[in-house]
Amino acid sequence: MRQLNRSLLVFLLVLLPLAAWSGETAFVAQEQIAFAKLLPPPPAVGSAVQQEEMALLLTLQQERTPAMEAFALADAERNVFRFADAVGADFTAAKLPKTTAFFEKVKENADALLGPAKKHWDRPRPYASNPALNPCVPKPNNASYPSGHSTFGTVDSIILxxxxxxxxxxIYERAEAYRFNREIGGVHYPSDVAAGRIAGTVIAAFLQQSPAFQEAYAAARAETRQVLGLPQ
Structure with a gap:
């Protein structure tokens, strides 16, 4: 699997300012994290890197099996319970109402933080640049960079x-598969997914500094561990 520049990530986390918490989002305010200033720009359309990424996606499209397509399609859902196969059979929305509500707030907060960066770069989806690419998952209606699914999967996996x-x-192995399924599905370049992994890690770090997050997290953690039969 591709490795990220962990030294760069640590550097970014150290430099990020700690602003006052805002009521606009559940836990972390939009102005606290400016991803457009933190992440590198995506490879330009027509660049050598973009062409290499496109070639990889076309290879994945050629080699993917029906089972891989079905897995990628199922992972198109941004739901924390896609991690049930890694957490345990009892990790279900029906059994975990507090946990369900908590992770929904986390998802909404992460989307709000990532949205400005997507608009800033407005990178076209890979299939918009090459008609030979045929996604096996629904085509999103927003920009490609950074990947929202990759961000979501990273945030949720760290919390879980x-x-x-x-x-x-x-859980972390499952998160890697979740991220890679966006490439298998043909809707994200590898650089989109890599940027989403960085963004998700940064968001998770900021979430942990929020008192409101910590309160909701403690309740969800207690509920989850009780349902799974684990010690508190």
Whole structure:
């Protein structure tokens, strides 16, 4: 799997300012994280890097199996319970109302933080640049960079791994598959996914500094561990 520049990520986290919490979002305000100033710009359309990425996506399209397509289609859903296969069979919305509501707020907050960056770069989706690319998942109606699914999967996996450290390895492996399914699906370049992983990690770090997040997290963690039969 592709590795990110972890030194750069640590550097970004150290430099990010700690602003006052805003009521516009549940936990972290939009003005606290300016991804357009933190992330590198995506490869330009027609550049050598973009062409290499496109070639990779076309290869994945040629090699994907019906099972891979079905998996990517299922992972098009941005729902924390896509991680149930890594967390446990009892990790379901029906059994975890507090956890469900908590992760929905996390998703909405992450979307609000990522939205300005998507608008800033407004990178066309790969299939918009090459008609030979045929996605096997629904085509999103927003920009490509950074990947919202990758951001979502990264944020949720970090939170889940802290809730259930007993399953951290499985959760992070599942997050990697979730991110890669956006490339399998033909709707994101690898650089979109890589940027989403960085963005999700930064968001998770900021969330952990929010008192409101910590309060909601504690309730969701207790509920989840109780349902899974784990010690508090």
């Amino acid at each position: 791994a802290n809730m259930v450290p007993e399953r951290a390895t499985q």
